[in-house]
Amino acid sequence: GCNFKWIWRAKIPLKIQIFLWQLFQDFVLTRDVMCRRGRPVCAFCNGRESS
Template identity: 80%
Template sequence: GCNFKWIWRAKIPLKIQFFLWQLFQDSVLTRDVMNRRGWLGRPVCSFCDEREIS
């Protein structure tokens, strides 16, 4: 696996470190990650109601 020591040694707030670690683990549930996990969801943007490209 990847070595994430650089995240924990960085001089940034703990909540940012934790968010970065989650981001690199693909555990932040963005639409892209949810699609890779098989979530079909709504194919239109929540803000402008236009169809999103996968």
């Protein structure tokens, strides 16, 4: 796997570190990830996902 030690050693808030780690692991449900998983709509309102 990839080495993410640079994220944990960075002098940034923990919530930003966790978000970056999730982003690089494809855990953040962006539009393209949702389309790859077969869900191109918003998980909360069932409307089209947009930025």
